[in-house]
Amino acid sequence: MYKLLKTDGNAKRGELTTVHGTIQTPVFMNVGTVAAIKGAVSTEDLVQIKTQVQLSNTYHLHVRPGDHIIKQLGGLHKFMVWDKPILTDSGGFQVFSLAGLRKIKEEGVYFSSHIDGRKIFMGPEESMQIQSNLASTIAMAFDECPSSKLDRAYLQDSVDRTTRWLQRCKDEMKRLNSLEETINKKQMLFGINQGAIFKDIRIEHAKKISEFDLDGYAIGGLAVGESHEEMYHVIEETVPYLPKDKPTYLMGVGTPANILEAVERGVDFFDCVYPSRNGRHGHLYTNQGKINLFNAKFELDSRPIEEGCQCPTCTRYSRAYIRHLLKAKEMLGMRLCVLHNLYFYNTMMEEIRNALDAGDFTSYKKQKIQGMTENT
């Protein structure tokens, strides 16, 4: 159940109540694709760094350890010891990222496993069954995330197919949620808008999926090669055609600035691998921009990553020490960096919510973006 608490222009401040608790939005979902946030981050850590929702992946957990195993162990929440909301992505992004290892048909997608090459078929029904076995809080509809380089004709076909798949997802989820053996009978379903940067395809698709009466609506297929301006434009054009009384989720995005721009345009859910992956690679987010701790200039820097930051990393460790850990390839280095970056993102979302509550989002956004671009 989504409740719109306040608006500021197009920006929305809301909350989504689920069987696993209430999510305050706008929110950033911390990405743990294989039921783990890479970089040795525990669920206890996640609580400490203000994580509200975790994201896991249908395709990856189906391949390993197998959704039936997770179901037998009581579902994803019990498996990974996390009682707050979990959103599972449907496998649709793997249609994009594993482009060399799959074939798309009307019935679904044939993958060659990236682990051992075995054939895997995933259609809308399979994706829903897997997500039901995982018993996530929110399931994503199975879509095709198309490359931004594809032509209009292909995009139209692809989007039409994604709409047909959405109907099948909805029907299958309804069936699964009514089964006695289903762990989470109140699993939510979010649909996904596609259309690359073709405005009319996006809008037509947004209108169509809005008729499905889903729990939320995502904008997918962005940040896959198009410019920031094109992305912001698509969001601006599409959001007005999605239900205002439902949460809007911009999939896979993005940089802190991307998020601020998208919140302003009415988005309330985000996820991105940036804070975790960049953390592992030594790129740290600060209010003065991004720094690369591998750089020699931090060799003797005894300051924390960010002065005043209350994260578990900055309250103890210096840039010089973390740089040493990273260069020595010690796991602790990556862990400390990922913790800081996720804390930075989660804290920024908290600030965004506070600013929306206080009615001064516009000035908050302006000052935040300005600070981050000053030194870079």
Next chain:
RNA sequence: GGAUGGAUUCCCGAGUGGCCAAAGGGGACAGACUGUAAAUCUGCUGCAGAUUGCUUCGGAGGUUCGAAUCCUCCUCCAUCCA
């Protein structure tokens, strides 16, 4: 004291007359990454007034049109014999 094998660019290490500023690896330095095939990948690593010039392969001489590569002596290292 004798015998043999070695000494190569920051490190390890290939190269035994020209295609060698010198393979490959490591390290160093820098960059990329947006619903995670990512603890990954890419670039760069003698100097400069930089599509050319200069200096480099333990040291000093020599042979040759041309030497990291061949010869002589020297220094140091390793192993073995006294």
